[in-house]
Amino acid sequence: MTGTVSRRRFLGITGTLGAMGLVAACSPTPGGSPPRPAATGGGGAALLPTYQPFDTFPPDLTSGNPGVSPGYFTYPDPPTAVTSRVPASGGPIRALTFTYDPVAPEMSNNALWQSINEALGTDLDLEYTPAAEYDARFATTIAGNDLPDVVAVKGQQQQMPKMLAAKFSDLTELLSGDAVLDYPHLAALPTPSWRSTVYDGRIWGVPVPRSLIGTVLYTRADILERAGLSLQPGSLEEFTEMAKALTDEREGRWAFGQTPLTVLLETNGVANTWSVDDAGVFTFNGRLPGYEQALADAVALNDLGVVHPDGNAAQNTQRNEWMMAGTTAFQIGNYAGWPKFYLQGAGIDGFRLTGMLSPAREEGGTMVRTAGPAASHFSAVAAQDDPERLAEILRVLDWLAAPFGSTEYITRRFGKEGETFTLDGPDPVLTPEGVNQATLPVRYITENSPVIFESQNERAVRDQFDHQEAGLELTVPNPTEGLYSEAAASEGASALQALTATEQEILLGNQPVADWAAAVESYMSAVGNKIKAEYEEAWAQLDG
Incomplete structure (x- = not known):
């Protein structure tokens, strides 16, 4: 890993904790992905997209801590369209991602999906698998020659920088610095979330941002x-x-x-x-x-x-x-x-x-x-021969990241009024049909910066806001955020499996706590010392 960002700036940008508790943090959890190093490869703050938040929809609750999500008691009234043009006019855009929810009805029987396609100006041909099966699907997809236009990159992969360079579009010139302002909804995504998309000093995708509360x-x-x-x-x-x-x-x-x-x-x-x-x-x-x-x-x-x-x-x-x-x-x-x-x-x-x-x-x-990573994962764009096709795909991703308060957000999350949602005052509420159709995992391609909103439940908004504000004050920066370890990606899983098995046996009362130290040393001998050395090498390359 090479880079010029300073250690002070490194931790300041990160501002989150990583994993804690091997069983809890290194195995999948519903609604998210396993915490992982957000391997950026450096490049400094200038590499990251310029942050330009939307101020069109002022929230009811705001914090002096920028990591705390804004809170809304009602949906902004009236909602406002924030996209100046229909994003696409070409052929269908294929996207591969995953879900933690039941399978949604097919496009022909899904009014919410049809509403999204109408707004996009093309068909979003969405392919997805259960999250637990996605690693196998991803590996098969990468090995094949028919790569979808957009692919969710979930967790670290072996030879990650080489894989990205060989299969996907380098988005640096289109999204770094002020270039991202051509895609204003992407520019409104939090700066820390972009760090997971950067390898070897280049931007390789669009993040799926998450609250730092973890x-x-x-x-x-x-x-x-x-x-x-x-x-x-x-x-x-x-x-x-x-x-x-x-x-x-x-x-x-x-x-x-x-x-x-x-x-x-x-x-x-x-x-x-x-x-x-x-x-x-x-x-x-x-x-x-x-x-x-x-x-x-x-x-x-x-x-x-x-x-x-x-x-x-x-x-x-x-x-x-x-x-x-x-x-x-x-x-x-x-x-x-x-x-x-x-x-x-x-x-x-x-x-x-x-x-x-x-x-x-x-x-x-x-x-x-401990807080979670700033991004669940990121979506990479397959290598494109036509620059206009690449720009069109980015416009579609920009639309999918339209902010809370917009009409685009309502279409993306709720679909078609009168069919998949109704209005309770200004608040969109899914119908029974809409609840079924809204499991379509467009939010796992990308989405807006996190907000807190619970329709007709002000106390719930305050409870979440208060929890974030209190909890994020206690977070400790995670030094591995932004560091890539090939040993962790290629060898870490099997060695960690043995260590977590010992941890689980201790928790079940089948082994004494005294067995833990020996299990840790076995892990360090197997791969931990390699990971440690790679982190230290990467850390040393950060300037002082």
């Missing part, structure tokens, strides 16, 4: 309030007592649907998978005393019986159902999934959902928090 300890606030419990414990001891108070095995109630290791790591001061000192020496955080202490704390919670007995072997969808049914009071999940819980909780009397921050170990101690 993983959330979802909390059934209504259950805690009825039990007279605080929504934010001040120490591990209070957190533990809270869990005991929420658990009644005879009544079929437990505090947690899974062992909350991600919370306990933060409680013990462990943020990110790697850390770096002032000399540029990287440390795998599994070696930190706090990591082993977090495992011991997790085992202690399990022994108290506050975790659902089937929880650590269950799927996340099952754990979500437990929380919504009141069987458990907490659930760990990605922030992007927050809105779906309001839909599921619409019929629950007094339902309220909040996010709890990981408490300090001792009352008054330091709190830290």
Whole structure:
């Protein structure tokens, strides 16, 4: 990796944490993708697109922290068209992506999809697979000769820079600096989200931006309030007592649907998978005393019986159902999934959902928090012979990123008024047919800068906003954001699988915590030391 961005600027742009908790952070989670290094290859701030946010639709809630998403109590009235021309007039645009939702009806039976195509001026021929199957589909696609026009690049791949250069369009001259202003909706995407698209100092795609808040300890606030419990414990001891108070095995109630290791790591001061000192020496955080202490704390919670007995072997969808049914009071999940819980909780009397921050170990101690990457993934454009075709594809991507408050956003997310959505005041609301059709995963190609909006639910908007504002103040920069490790991409998965297997066995009580240190050293010998060396080499190339 080569580059000229300084370490100070590097961390300032990043401003997020990466993975924490090997099981939680390095395996797929619903609504998002596995946290990963946002390999940029350098190039400095001048390489990144100029940021030009939309100010047409002022929000109801704003923060002095630019990482906090703006909050809207109602949809802007009236919505405004922000696209000056129909984006396309040529042949269909093929796009390959993935989904975490059920398959949407085909285009011929999907009015929402048809509305998008009408607005685009061409057919968006969308191909997609379940997220869990996408790696195999991506590999097959790259190996073949029939590459779609747009391809979602999810996670790091082996020989990533070479693969991108061989198969995809270099977008640097079209999107770097002020050039992006020709695509104003792309220019409104947050600067940190673009860093995941840059390899060897070139821009290779358009990001799918996400809120920096990352993983959330979802909390059934209504259950805690009825039990007279605080929504934010001040120490591990209070957190533990809270869990005991929420658990009644005879009544079929437990505090947690899974062992909350991600919370306990933060409680013990462990943020990110790697850390770096002032000399540029990287440390795998599994070696930190706090990591082993977090495992011991997790085992202690399990022994108290506050975790659902089937929880650590269950799927996340099952754990979500437990929380919504009141069987458990907490659930760990990605922030992007927050809105779906309001839909599921619409019929629950007094339902309220909040996010709890990981408490300090001792009352008054330091709190830290892990945030997610600024982009879920990015969409690359296949190599094009015709510059006008490339510009047309970028105009389509620009339309798909139209901001909240626009008529384009309504078409993209809600479709056709009277058929797939109706208006409740100024707010678009999907019809039953629209709910089914809106699973079309256009948002996994690209989308607008994140906002907080829950129709007719001001408290929900405030709860999410407050959680982001409090949580992002505690984030610790992740030093591996922006660094590419070939060893991590090509060899890391198998070695990590063995390490996470040991972690899981410890959490299940099948191995002692004392086994962790040896498992970490095996991981370091297998691949961790290579990754460490590559990160240190890349870090050293950042100027001082």
